[in-house]
Amino acid sequence: MKKILLIDSSPRKNGNSEVVVDTLAADLRNAEVTVFKMREKKCSPCQACGACQNRETQLCVQEDDYTKLLPIINECDAIVLASPIYNHQLNSMAKVFIERLYPFFNYVGKNMSNTSKFGKKAALVCSCWGGPRDVYEKYADWTVKCFSQMGAEEMKSLVFDQIPGPGDIKKHEGYIKQLHELAKWLAA
Amino acid sequence: MKILVLTGSPHKNGTSALLADEFIRGAKEGGHEVERFDAAFENVHPCIGCGKCGYGKAPCVFKDSMEKLHPLLVAADVIVFVTPIYYWGMSAQLKAVIDCFQVSVFSMQGRKKALLMTTSASGEKWVTDPIEAQFGAMLKFMDWRDGGRLLARGCAARADIETSLFPLKAYEAGKRVGE
Numbered sequence: 001m002k003k004i005l006l007i008d009s010s011p012r013k014n015g016n017s018e019v020v021v022d023t024l025a026a027d028l029r030n031a032e033v034t035v036f037k038m039r040e041k042k043c044s045p046c047q048a049c050g051a052c053q054n055r056e057t058q059l060c061v062q063e064d065d066y067t068k069l070l071p072i073i074n075e076c077d078a079i080v081l082a083s084p085i086y087n088h089q090l091n092s093m094a095k096v097f098i099e100r101l102y103p104f105f106n107y108v109g110k111n112m113s114n115t116s117k118f119g120k121k122a123a124l125v126c127s128c129w130g131g132p133r134d135v136y137e138k139y140a141d142w143t144v145k146c147f148s149q150m151g152a153e154e155m156k157s158l159v160f161d162q163i164p165g166p167g168d169i170k171k172h173e174g175y176i177k178q179l180h181e182l183a184k185w186l187a188a
Numbered sequence: 189m190k191i192l193v194l195t196g197s198p199h200k201n202g203t204s205a206l207l208a209d210e211f212i213r214g215a216k217e218g219g220h221e222v223e224r225f226d227a228a229f230e231n232v233h234p235c236i237g238c239g240k241c242g243y244g245k246a247p248c249v250f251k252d253s254m255e256k257l258h259p260l261l262v263a264a265d266v267i268v269f270v271t272p273i274y275y276w277g278m279s280a281q282l283k284a285v286i287d288c289f290q291v292s293v294f295s296m297q298g299r300k301k302a303l304l305m306t307t308s309a310s311g312e313k314w315v316t317d318p319i320e321a322q323f324g325a326m327l328k329f330m331d332w333r334d335g336g337r338l339l340a341r342g343c344a345a346r347a348d349i350e351t352s353l354f355p356l357k358a359y360e361a362g363k364r365v366g367e
Contacts, residue, residue, distance in 0.1 A: 010237070011234065011235065011236035011237050011238075012236070012237050015237070039236075045198070045228070045279070045280045045281050045284075046198070046274070046280070047198045047228075048197070048198050048199060048202075048272075048274075049198075084237070086235065086237075086283075086286075086287045087283075087286050087287060087289065087322075087326060087329075088321075088322045088325035088326055088329070089277065089278075089283065089286075089322045090277070090283075091234070091235070091283070091287055092234045092235075092280050092281075092283040092284035092286075092287050093234055093280075095274075095277060095278075095279070095280035095283045096280040098274075098275045098277075099274045099275060099279070099280050101275070131325065131329075132325055132328075135321050135324075135325050138321060139318050139321050139322065142276060142317060142318045142321075143275075143276065143277070143318060145276075146275040146276065149275070
């Protein structure tokens, strides 16, 4: 059974990112899915203290929910990060999520990672109201590659724009269809 | 001129802190008024997108360090963003400040100039492409002038940057900031 980790970095309950992870979770009921909604968890920013460096396994000195998630990130087969675009970038919580992957950094390891599992899949799903879609698509495409840190080798990024309000993504049939396709890719 | 320096590093004496120090030294010598806000050492609650600020109509629901920063953001002629590159972007601590711009966004648009200063261990040019894309889009949306970028690549540790020309460039950028 595939182990799939779905992250929602939005501060909003019933927001578009929550629709994204809930839609994927419903499609992936035959997989072992962990849904991690950051607004319900304690996730502090990386302090760049370096205690995690030069280790063969992941260690973080911060005692919060993110640290507890590290073994699941290590063992999963696929990860999805759903984030709203705030000021032309992932929101700050999504940045916290990515930066806390530092315990996986190992300069001499394959893909500079100490993960015990490679070949993972990673997807970044960004939602926003307006803005330069071409810039966001390129940015998302670059940013999803950060997940090579935790052993991802196949990546996809999606940008859903023109969704101004919480949950408005449901009005876009095309976007929901893309999520169903994403779920199939994750499960494959 | 009123200069506001926003830093993102959790290291007090790290690589990007040196760029901020040198920029500020130059700007003060140039006769400018400088304020500094070290995001990682302040209390900034991430924006929760509740919309209660009405984008300038009401204060933020959180009473934190942003209360003192908002008047400085509005008053500044120049805003300088100084951050280490973490996973090809600015630090989450600095991003949390930018996400809170919403409260003053319409009072901040126009008139200003912004500069970007980054440090990264990697010397590859592409490591700063995503932050430059974000910075460019922010300049456009805020209608700010591009005051330039100082991208100190290949600086993993303090010794790397101390022996480079980047601190001098930061100092000179501070001196010239009024131009």
